[in-house]
Every structure is written in structure tokens, then in C-alpha cells.
Amino acid sequence: KPAIKVFNPPFSLLHHHLTSLSPDAMQCFINEKPAIKVFDDMVSIIQDKENNVLVEWSANSTNDMLADAVLTVILQVDTSPPTGSVPVKIEDADLLEVEKKDEKFPSLV
Numbered sequence: 245k246p247a248i249k250v251f252n253p254p255f256s257l258l259h260h261h262l263t264s265l266s267p268d269a270m271q272c273f274i275n276e277k278p279a280i281k282v283f284d285d286m287v288s289i290i291q292d293k294e295n296n297v298l299v300e301w302s303a304n305s306t307n308d309m310l311a312d313a314v315l316t317v318i319l320q321v322d323t324s325p326p327t328g329s330v331p332v333k334i335e336d337a338d339l340l341e342v343e344k345k346d347e348k349f350p351s352l353v
Contacts, residue, residue, distance in 0.1 A: 251297045251322050255280075258289065258297070261321050265313060283310045289318070 251258075259280050262269040266282035273279060278291040286307050290298040297318060301311045 251295055251318070253321050255291050255297075258318065258321050261317050262289070262314065265317055282314060287311050287314050289314065 255278055256271075259269060259271055262280055262282055268284060269280055269282045271278070271280055274288060274290050280289045281287070282289070287299065287301045287310050290300065292298040299311060299314060299318070301307045
């Protein structure tokens with residue numbers, strides 16, 4: 245049962261990235277701990293402690309390959325700096341407020 249000992253990003257961010265890998269990624273609880281199941285429950289990622297995730301799967305050649313992909317995503321999320329870009333719905337009133345604060349930027353409306 246491989247464990248990533250120091251995992252600092254929010255667990256919800258990991259879920260977001262895993263949905264790109266496995267659209268059926270589902271947040272749940274395993275033994276009362278936050279978890280994510282991917283690939284039709286073949287691989288489970290459990291937040292063991294605040295900065296520790298545990299990856300579990302039944303060993304066979306297919307599941308090993310899927311677990312490797314999951315581990316790759318976990319390591320990428322853990323080592324990538326946050327970009328600060330999150331999809332947000334911007335209301336017209338927000339755009340007008342930005343225009344008032346800084347007239348240098350052209351209108352986005």
C-alpha cells in the first residue's frame with residue numbers, strides 16, 4: 245500500500261485533477277477518512293492524515309497500470325505550484341467595478 249507522506253494541496257484539488265484521468269472519480273469515506281475512488285472503484289486514494297495519502301488497489305497488471313497513472317497525478321498535483329486560476333463566473337457588475345478601479349484596462353463587457 246504505497247503512501248505519499250507529504251501531500252500539501254487540498255484533497256479537493258486532487259479530486260479535480262483525478263476527474264480528468266477518470267471521469268467517474270467519486271469522493272467518499274473509507275473507514276471514516278476522506279477518500280476518492282477511481283476507475284470503477286479499482287483504485288482508492290485515502291487521506292490517511294492531513295498531509296498523507298494512501299493509495300490502495302488489488303494487484304494485477306491492469307490495476308497496477310491504473311494505480312501508476314493515479315500516482316503520477318498525485319505527484320504532479322503535489323509538486324506543481326498553484327496557478328491561481330480557477331474557473332469563476334464573472335458578473336457584469338464585477339466587470340464594471342474593475343473598470344472603475346483601473347481605467348487603463350479596456351472594457352470586458
